[in-house]
Amino acid sequence: MKKALVLGCGLIGKTVAIDLAKDFEVTVMDPFEKALASLGDRNDIKKIQKSADDAAALAEAAKDADVICGLLPSHLEEASQKQILEMGKNYVSPSGYLHSSGMDEIAKKSGSVAVFDMGIAPGMSNYLVARGGTMVDELDFGCIYVGGIPDKLDPPFNYRTVFCLEDTMNEYCWPARYVKDNKITETPALSGLEEIDIPGVGRLEAFFTDGLRSASENVKGKFVAEKTMRWPGYVDTINILKAAGCFSKEPVVVDGKDVIPFNVTTELFRPLWTLRPEKGDRDLTVMRVVAKGPKDGKYVTNTWDLVDKFDEEQMLHSMARTTGYPCAATARAIAYGIISEPGFHAPESLAADDKFYSYLMPQLAEHGIVFKHSVLVEEI
Numbered sequence: 001m002k003k004a005l006v007l008g009c010g011l012i013g014k015t016v017a018i019d020l021a022k023d024f025e026v027t028v029m030d031p032f033e034k035a036l037a038s039l040g041d042r043n044d045i046k047k048i049q050k051s052a053d054d055a056a057a058l059a060e061a062a063k064d065a066d067v068i069c070g071l072l073p074s075h076l077e078e079a080s081q082k083q084i085l086e087m088g089k090n091y092v093s094p095s096g097y098l099h100s101s102g103m104d105e106i107a108k109k110s111g112s113v114a115v116f117d118m119g120i121a122p123g124m125s126n127y128l129v130a131r132g133g134t135m136v137d138e139l140d141f142g143c144i145y146v147g148g149i150p151d152k153l154d155p156p157f158n159y160r161t162v163f164c165l166e167d168t169m170n171e172y173c174w175p176a177r178y179v180k181d182n183k184i185t186e187t188p189a190l191s192g193l194e195e196i197d198i199p200g201v202g203r204l205e206a207f208f209t210d211g212l213r214s215a216s217e218n219v220k221g222k223f224v225a226e227k228t229m230r231w232p233g234y235v236d237t238i239n240i241l242k243a244a245g246c247f248s249k250e251p252v253v254v255d256g257k258d259v260i261p262f263n264v265t266t267e268l269f270r271p272l273w274t275l276r277p278e279k280g281d282r283d284l285t286v287m288r289v290v291a292k293g294p295k296d297g298k299y300v301t302n303t304w305d306l307v308d309k310f311d312e313e314q315m316l317h318s319m320a321r322t323t324g325y326p327c328a329a330t331a332r333a334i335a336y337g338i339i340s341e342p343g344f345h346a347p348e349s350l351a352a353d354d355k356f357y358s359y360l361m362p363q364l365a366e367h368g369i370v371f372k373h374s375v376l377v378e379e380i
Contacts, residue, residue, distance in 0.1 A: 001025050002335045005065040007052045007080060009035040011162070012094065012119075013071035015316065015324030019367075020069075020331060021045050029061050052080040062089050067335045069327060074098060085112045085344065092331045094119030094323050096344075097213045103344040114344045117213060118330045119323035120285060121146040123347055124306075125226060126215040128371065130348035131357065132291020132302045139221030141292040142179075145196055145206050147229030148319045150275075151282040151309065158231035160275040162283060162319040168273075169266055171228070172238055173247055176208035177216045178225035184216050190235050190242075192227065198286055200307050204229040214346040221293075229286055241265065275317065282310040285318040287371075294380060301376040308369055322369055329363035 002024050006017040009030035017028045021044050030036050031051035039045055050057035053076050062068055068084050070077065070093035078099035084091050085103060088110035096103075096116030107114050117123055125144040133139040150160050161168050175186040192208040211226035212219075241247060246265040251258035275281045287306040292299070308318045333339045338359050339350065350356050361371065 002066040003027070003064055004331060004335070005029065005062055005068045006071060007058075007068065008071035008073075009038060009047075010071060011317065011320045012324045012327070013069075014038055015320050016069050016071060016328045016331070017045055018042075019325060019328040023332075024066075024335070027061060027065070029057070052076050055079075055083060058083060059087065062087060065089060067092065067331045069093065069331050070096065071327075081114075081116075082106065085114060086110055088112050090114065090334045092116075092118055092327055092334060094123055094327045097122065097346075100214070100344060100346075107344045108342050111342045112344075113334050113339055113342055115330050115334065115339065115350070116344060116346065118327050118347055120319070120326065121211060121226070121287070122213045122215075123323070123326050124371070125211070125287065125289065126213070126219070127347040127351055128289040128304050129215060129224065129291055130219050130351035132289065132304075133219055133221060133224075133293075134352045135302055136291065136293030136295045136300055139219070139224065139291060139293045141290065142219065142221050142224040143290050144211070144226040145229050145286075145288040145290075146211070146226065147204065147206075147286050149204070149229070149231060149284050149286065151284045153231060154281075157234070157237060157272065159234060159273060160281055160283065161273045162275050162317045165266060165270055165273060169247065169262065169269070171209045171211075172242065173249075173262075174210045176210045176225075177212055178208065179212075179216060179219065179221055179223065181222055182220045190239060192225075193235055194227075195232070196229060196288065198229075198288065198305070198307065201284065201286055203232060204286065205232050205235060207235050215348050218346055218348045277310070277315055277317070283318045284309060285322045289371075297380060299378045299380050301378075303374045303376075304371040305374070306369065306371050321367060325364055325367045325369055326360070329360050332363070333359055 004020045004024040004026050006028045009028050020026050027046040029048040036047045067090040085106045091114040129142045176189050190207045196204050196206050206227035206229045209228040248261045285308040289304045292301045
């Protein structure tokens with residue numbers, strides 16, 4: 001039986017560990033007793049209460065692993081993935097882009113097969129828009145529409161978040177990078193507003209955010225972008241708050257003390273925007289990836305649609321499912337040799353590999369994560 005080491009036992013780490021335990025010997029490493037306790041009394045998962053920044057503990061835990069899954073906070077990620085790659089160990093993570101500099105060279109030198117940013121977005125988003133690009137002669141239009149939203153309207157914001165609130169807030173402040181005529185350009189976050197109709201969900205609004213990450217560098221086309229989806233009216237609400245200065249990171253003086261509005265807004269939103277399954281909150285993950293271009297004298301549009309729901313049986317957030325299961329499936333693909341070329345690979349670099357696509361999509365479908373692929377062919 002293959003062996004897997006999972007670093008981190010948060011919501012996604014737990015999801016990955018439980019899934020891999022079906023056919024791997026799994027060890028989970030996390031410094032927090034409460035996190036490891038979330039696995040219950042399962043005797044098919046070994047638990048190590050150590051932090052990934054303990055280099056000796058990491059080396060000992062990783063020495064026999066066929067693949068290592070990194071589900072770590074950003075501040076622990078760089079050193080741990082560097083150590084893993086230097087050991088020549090195989091690695092996959094739903095993050096890693098921010099600390100990717102130099103990692104490809106290390107992996108190639110040591111023989112490590114690694115895939116970073118392999119979750120939902122980034123992850124399946126980059127992978128599918130790049131896949132669409134390989135299916136046409138030239139990519140005229142590639143756009144990722146993606147959002148994690150409440151399963152029903154939830155006034156006044158109609159929004160709840162599962163993961164890091166600060167990351168969500170920052171998305172509305174940073175310029176959004178996208179590709180125009182094969183070159184990276186920028187546009188303000190929240191711009192490019194359009195309405196999208198999603199079958200089974202309804203009408204959503206979509207707007208630019210800086211979500212392409214490595215795909216902005218690796219996917220060429222006349223237009224390649226990512227837009228975040230929310231329930232209608234969300235952008236107007238955020239823009240009013242931004243205009244009022246609520247997202248500013250410049251301090252203002254309140255009662256003689258410097259206060260940063262962004263930090264205050266974040267803490268005010270935290271109880272209002274946190275998903276509360278225990279109170280009946282449920283989330284949806286919605287994605288549409290569109291890739292258009294000419295192919296053999298025709299004009300072809302490939303579209304992948306996903307609507308994923310909260311798992312009532314396991315009481316598991318949709319965002320954890322759609323992030324964790326692609327990571328776990330890719331870990332299997334590496335361990336079983338389906339992905340075998342040494343290097344620190346972005347998801348989009350795997351897009352042309354039909355063998356991996358044929359493995360990945362059924363793996364996800366087993367969990368009910370189904371990307372419905374449709375093709376429209378038109379005369380030019």
